[in-house]
Amino acid sequence: MLAAERRDHLLGLLAREGKIVAKDVAAELGISEDSVRRDLRDLASEGLCLRVYGGALPVSPAVVGYTARQTVAPDGKRKVASVAAGLVRPGGALILDGGTTALAVARALPQDLACTVITHSPTIAAALLDHPQTELFMLGGRIFKHSAVACGAAAVEAAQNVSADLCLLGVTGVHPEVGLTTGDAEEAAMKRALAARAAETYVLASSEKLGTASRFRVLPWEEISGLITDADPHDAVVERLTARGVEILTTG
Amino acid sequence: MLAAERRDHLLGLLAREGKIVAKDVAAELGISEDSVRRDLRDLASEGLCLRVYGGALPVSPAVVGYTARQTVAPDGKRKVASVAAGLVRPGGALILDGGTTALAVARALPQDLACTVITHSPTIAAALLDHPQTELFMLGGRIFKHSAVACGAAAVEAAQNVSADLCLLGVTGVHPEVGLTTGDAEEAAMKRALAARAAETYVLASSEKLGTASRFRVLPWEEISGLITDADPHDAVVERLTARGVEILTTG
DNA sequence: AAGATACATGCAGAAACGTGCAAGAACAGG
DNA sequence: CCTGTTCTTGCACGTTTCTGCATGTATCTT
Structure with missing residues (x-):
């Protein structure tokens, strides 16, 4: 499995299901959770997903939903x-x-x-x-x-x-x-x-x-x-x- | 179930039904009431809900303002x-x-x-x-x-x-x-x-x-x-x- | 006032996290 | 073809965070 392929899979999952659970993806793809976490960290740093404890969520800054909804901005x-x-x-x-x-x-x-x-x-x-x-x-x-x-x-x-x-x-x-x-x-x-x-x-x-x-x-x-x-x-x-x-x- | 996902569920419930009963949600999601209470406390501290005895209520639209989160429809x-x-x-x-x-x-x-x-x-x-x-x-x-x-x-x-x-x-x-x-x-x-x-x-x-x-x-x-x-x-x-x-x- | 229910707090096990490290693959240059 | 470098990957470790239970307290209901 190519790294880029994996990233695509993650982004697709995010779009399709609205969330990623690191553990599940690792099991599904037969790779370590560490790799998934690393990928998620990279994607998050590029602004393509929002990292949360246990996985990731679509980056939806102003979206009504999930934790991204900061009423009070930092x-x-x-x-x-x-x-x-x-x-x-x-x-x-x-x-x-x-x-x-x-x-x-x-x-x-x-x-x-x-x-x-x-x-x-x-x-x-x-x-x-x-x-x-x-x-x-x-x-x-x-x-x-x-x-x-x-x-x-x-x-x-x-x-x-x-x-x-x-x-x-x-x-x-x-x-x-x-x-x-x-x-x-x-x-x-x-x-x-x-x-x-x-x-x-x-x-x-x-x-x-x-x-x-x-x-x-x-x-x-x-x-x-x-x-x-x-x-x-x-x-x-x-x-x-x-x-x-x-x-x-x-x-x- | 991701923690962030749970919080979203709570906010959705709040918007849809206008109230949250901690006990019911805990049963519905199969988690402890303590977790629900913890989530509600967090949400309340962010001003996203109003904590009341037994559960939570939506905050008034004027406070949250920007979202579609006005009072529940009659x-x-x-x-x-x-x-x-x-x-x-x-x-x-x-x-x-x-x-x-x-x-x-x-x-x-x-x-x-x-x-x-x-x-x-x-x-x-x-x-x-x-x-x-x-x-x-x-x-x-x-x-x-x-x-x-x-x-x-x-x-x-x-x-x-x-x-x-x-x-x-x-x-x-x-x-x-x-x-x-x-x-x-x-x-x-x-x-x-x-x-x-x-x-x-x-x-x-x-x-x-x-x-x-x-x-x-x-x-x-x-x-x-x-x-x-x-x-x-x-x-x-x-x-x-x-x-x-x-x-x-x-x-x- | 008393029982019931909800709550906050502390605690312990579990889960997830970050980091460092080493084995391996891919690659470039000689 | 070999060698040194770089990058990736998985594992081990210690740390942080989460979750459910137990306990004692506060609040509601009757």
């Missing part, structure tokens, strides 16, 4: 979200990506802020329903379960018809050389489409994502305006990015 | 939803309208039903994210706050590109002569667009809507396949509708 994400929310101008238009950090941004927006929010995430749209002054525009399309956002041809096409002042993107990996990456090709394409429709694009990246890279590139550094992170300004990765001319907004 | 709506959910065939495609009754239908769909659901409601999309077998398609457009669904030109246009076996519509008024009505012109247009894309259209109407009418007409009786209601089959309005040749599905 401290780092909240701070990043709060800085990002500060970039939104009254009367302006914001394109908001999916994911937990973006959801935290939606929650951090003042209740009575009068602006337009464009999103492809039903979760974020639902979260903004109680902002009476906020004009909401939903980009439709096929919903990708693992990321809980609309992706694919229809969604990308829908994105062509909007434009905004600011785009806030969440990603899986932030790497000085590789750029911004994510674990799914369709998602990457969608994020590109979103970024292309805004005058400025900022990336939301809590510190644990710095220095990591996933399979699919979203954008090179040249095409983004800046990075919002809770990492230390003297962090090695942050300094390499600064040297590359990337504007860094920290939560300090 | 009994009548739940019964209507359950009948409606029974119309959905595995492998089929369903167009699901917005509104509380439609949301109840979404919740009543079996967790592992393999079908396609097309909706213009972010709330309903969010509610179906944890159905791994369900293909979700979101119709985008401007979100109308009072009804929390996408309406308007973009949404109607998006609807032109889909088709389904079944459309389930919620309305505000159900009147033997006037037909189906709702309070907003854009919503009415959207509902018409949805109905036009399905082979069959059924209307969801809890009994309190029978005999009432709102300002804008959605569809005349000729264009719908039937009505799903919890009203008595001998109700005056129901009998008038039967006389007009409308198929009535009751919850009895």
